[in-house]
Amino acid sequence: MEKKNKEITSRDVDFAKWYTDVVKKADLVDYSSVKGSMIIRPYGYAIWENMQKILDKEFKKTGHENIQMPMFIPESLLNVEKEHVKGFAPEVAWVTQGGSELLDERFCVRPTSEVLFCEHYKKIIKSYRDLPKLYNQWCTIVRWEKTTRPFLRTREILWQEGHTMHATKEEAKAETLQMFKIYENFQRDYLAMPVIVGKKTDKEKFAGAEETYTIEAMMYDGVALQNGTSHYFGQGFAKAFGIEFLDKDNKLKTPYQTSWGVTTRMIGGLIMTHSDDNGLVLPPNIAPYKLCLIPIGKGEKVEEMVNLLTSKLDKEEITYQVDNSDKTPGFKFAEAEVKGYPIRIEIGARDLENNKITLVRRDTLEKIEVEANIDVIITKIKELFIVIQKDMYNRALKRRNSMLYEAKNYEEFKDIAQNKNGFIKINWCGNVECEDKIKEDTTLKSRCIIENEKVDGPCCVCGKEAKEKIYFGKQY
Amino acid sequence: MEKKNKEITSRDVDFAKWYTDVVKKADLVDYSSVKGSMIIRPYGYAIWENMQKILDKEFKKTGHENIQMPMFIPESLLNVEKEHVKGFAPEVAWVTQGGSELLDERFCVRPTSEVLFCEHYKKIIKSYRDLPKLYNQWCTIVRWEKTTRPFLRTREILWQEGHTMHATKEEAKAETLQMFKIYENFQRDYLAMPVIVGKKTDKEKFAGAEETYTIEAMMYDGVALQNGTSHYFGQGFAKAFGIEFLDKDNKLKTPYQTSWGVTTRMIGGLIMTHSDDNGLVLPPNIAPYKLCLIPIGKGEKVEEMVNLLTSKLDKEEITYQVDNSDKTPGFKFAEAEVKGYPIRIEIGARDLENNKITLVRRDTLEKIEVEANIDVIITKIKELFIVIQKDMYNRALKRRNSMLYEAKNYEEFKDIAQNKNGFIKINWCGNVECEDKIKEDTTLKSRCIIENEKVDGPCCVCGKEAKEKIYFGKQY
Numbered sequence A, B: 001m002e003k004k005n006k007e008i009t010s011r012d013v014d015f016a017k018w019y020t021d022v023v024k025k026a027d028l029v030d031y032s033s034v035k036g037s038m039i040i041r042p043y044g045y046a047i048w049e050n051m052q053k054i055l056d057k058e059f060k061k062t063g064h065e066n067i068q069m070p071m072f073i074p075e076s077l078l079n080v081e082k083e084h085v086k087g088f089a090p091e092v093a094w095v096t097q098g099g100s101e102l103l104d105e106r107f108c109v110r111p112t113s114e115v116l117f118c119e120h121y122k123k124i125i126k127s128y129r130d131l132p133k134l135y136n137q138w139c140t141i142v143r144w145e146k147t148t149r150p151f152l153r154t155r156e157i158l159w160q161e162g163h164t165m166h167a168t169k170e171e172a173k174a175e176t177l178q179m180f181k182i183y184e185n186f187q188r189d190y191l192a193m194p195v196i197v198g199k200k201t202d203k204e205k206f207a208g209a210e211e212t213y214t215i216e217a218m219m220y221d222g223v224a225l226q227n228g229t230s231h232y233f234g235q236g237f238a239k240a241f242g243i244e245f246l247d248k249d250n251k252l253k254t255p256y257q258t259s260w261g262v263t264t265r266m267i268g269g270l271i272m273t274h275s276d277d278n279g280l281v282l283p284p285n286i287a288p289y290k291l292c293l294i295p296i297g298k299g300e301k302v303e304e305m306v307n308l309l310t311s312k313l314d315k316e317e318i319t320y321q322v323d324n325s326d327k328t329p330g331f332k333f334a335e336a337e338v339k340g341y342p343i344r345i346e347i348g349a350r351d352l353e354n355n356k357i358t359l360v361r362r363d364t365l366e367k368i369e370v371e372a373n374i375d376v377i378i379t380k381i382k383e384l385f386i387v388i389q390k391d392m393y394n395r396a397l398k399r400r401n402s403m404l405y406e407a408k409n410y411e412e413f414k415d416i417a418q419n420k421n422g423f424i425k426i427n428w429c430g431n432v433e434c435e436d437k438i439k440e441d442t443t444l445k446s447r448c449i450i451e452n453e454k455v456d457g458p459c460c461v462c463g464k465e466a467k468e469k470i471y472f473g474k475q476y
Helices: A015-025 A042-061 A082-091 A114-124 A169-189 A236-240 A265-274 A300-316 A329-339 A349-353 A374-401 A410-419 A432-442 B015-025 B042-061 B082-091 B114-124 B169-189 B236-241 B265-274 B300-316 B329-339 B349-353 B374-401 B410-419 B432-442
Strands: A072-074 A093-098 A101-109 A133-142 A156-166 A195-199 A211-218 A224-234 A256-263 A291-296 A320-322 A343-348 A356-361 A367-371 A404-406 A423-428 A445-449 A468-473 B072-074 B093-098 B101-109 B133-142 B156-166 B195-199 B211-218 B224-234 B256-263 B291-296 B320-322 B343-348 B356-361 B367-371 B404-406 B423-428 B445-449 B468-473
Touching (some): A042 A169, A042 A265, A082 A236, A093 B101, A114 A156, A114 A236, A114 A256, A169 A195, A169 A211, A169 A224, A169 A256, A211 A445, A211 A468, A300 A349, A329 A343, A343 A374, A410 A432, A432 A445, B015 B265, B042 B169, B042 B265, B082 B236, B114 B156, B156 B169, B169 B211, B169 B224, B195 B445, B211 B445, B211 B468, B224 B265, B265 B374, B291 B300, B300 B320, B329 B343, B343 B349, B367 B374, B410 B423
Parallel strands (some): A291 A343, B291 B320, B291 B343, B404 B423
Antiparallel strands (some): A093 A101, A156 A256, A195 A211, A211 A224, A356 A367, A445 A468, B072 B101, B093 B101, B211 B224, B343 B356, B445 B468
């Protein structure tokens, strides 16, 4: 594809620079004097609003209710579950003063809300009749990161966090998998992102969880993005908080817990999966504006066609932008490309004389001439949305698959790790020592354990008996 | 009306206790170890989600875009506009430590975001082509209050804050009034709340604003609730931040600014306007569930009617709850009353034998027998929603009007202030000394200047020439 935008670094030259160029030029984010945080600009926030709308509907359909917890956590409350506090204390922001008074006990700004939900659950769960509790929260959390990148790693993160309590282990495990599946489907069907899913190793799981299921997306550069997790907690937090319920058999029991979340990081994943040297490329199913109408010249016929088209689009509830500025057509095209509108419609006086208009696919930049008839145009557009969505997924899948490797022994592993970008599959004995060794030798971390795939050799690292197949990769 | 709920204090006995009983018993909020903050429980949050949905649509219809700013403000940035910092610094929460490191400069958690928007506007506004900027943000803010009450005064507040920039004074003033009007219409048409609107005095206006328009609602006990404000800033912030744009005439000019906001406090206002000794009373236009279906007994006919009705309600997109618990009918009725569902539908086997069902209005507890025919029921329900909404507004209006007073001289004013609850209208000279004197003598504060009403006597306090009519009242 021809690279036309001189203000965006080529992604094959400097991927990190390309990424920040795209998020800036497409008006997704801006920086401020609040270091480590970002301003999510209207166009970026509109993508997040779409994500929220779709996911929130899925959560409610599966019986979840939204709730709002405090944003602060007193230090003593954070300390209740030992593994959890170990994981989060080093990266929280501490409020030590309110107005002019020093606080007796400092508060952290929530890095996640398990302890707040547990304290609440302790109060409201008494009987089996109170279960399950299926709560979700949309909010901002804070983790005091040293190095930050827009959407991928920021001090403030917009996210949702589901927290549920169940009478039985089976039900909690089913919930963990159900929500995980919702994330996977969403990323495939709306974000057009092929993902690898599976369980995290003990070393990489969430602080306090028994099992963490992860969604691992691979970016254009072969680096992994953890793009959503679902945790099964067992009874760990519930026991630490003394949560008990009277079951049908009249016995006091401890409930089973889950939590699950996705963040604005998904926007980063979306960009690094699909976008190109001309800017953003958005799948139709998540784009805030599916179309950009570009009138060329000012004739009456052009105006009439724009009016006819926009009123039809309104009726069909297809979102669009119209670029009525006095910029040159070339400039408008480039801008539409930077913004990643899935299709742009060029409406020119000369074309209309020949009874045609031109559609341009953002993903391929292919030009398609169509009869200048509203019904023909709308039919073609709808057809293209489906094709673009599918093509974007398939291109991403093909690229991802071309960067999946398998190593039979450790020499091979190190060779791939050094020379290739992507995920490397190995047989693994299940011991953290081998995981640590890989990280030390290559900086690669385990991505996820592969379910339903049998081992076919000894552990790639130590040569002892393997228990599982597992992926390793570099990560964002 | 008969008081049946023994767990709720009577509002005429102890209004403050009644209020906290209602918010707790109706499952709107809960407390936690985070003092001064509240947990907004699913039923309370669903009311907020409805408010957001309706207002967000209005904001977007009038051209506003959502954005997300950082939640932290560096101390030096808060200090840029002098009036503003004076107003807010005494009540902010300070973050002084990130992870294990003390920060070089402390951050406050945003009490409001004017300075963040101004810093951003300084970067993105260069030309008249960049104006207007019409941004809104849904977020949580923090004000370190000493004494707190759920929804009315809490350390954390969920709200929306609009921040706009305009090329001309006229446009900015029109925006201030437009958004103010949207709030007023929303509170009248959805919350069934009659409100008094007008300008704040200089003493009571927002820190940094030239003009503050306020929406003053009167609660059941005659006390005022400031339930939304819209500010015209003039060029104050813009000059402090050095924001300039090149106008069409090729001259550098300073833009004009507004901000406007409403908060979860509206939920408190809703409760204190309409609810009664049996619990919450919600207007149909804002209720998360418009109906509660209560099957009485377990017969096949009862089940069949519930199924027919719920599938019809789903189709009509009318929200409802079904109480299928094994509690007694009386207990279920009381619970439906506490929750304030606008109508409950009692579906009993004996009634069905006589081909009827019973609807009960929550606002009046009136029982209405209806033929047990789906179409008849649905028609009647829809009719009742309109009637209930209107009746609730009219009752609130009548009550509010019965607590509006007018004082011709200061003795009369003090007499009313001491013996009555409500708002007192006076002629006022416009001097802050008279405003201060009233506060000192009676604790009453000015509510708002009354527009379009001529003075008809001297200043009620000092006896000098009056300039304006103004309301005073106690406030939450």
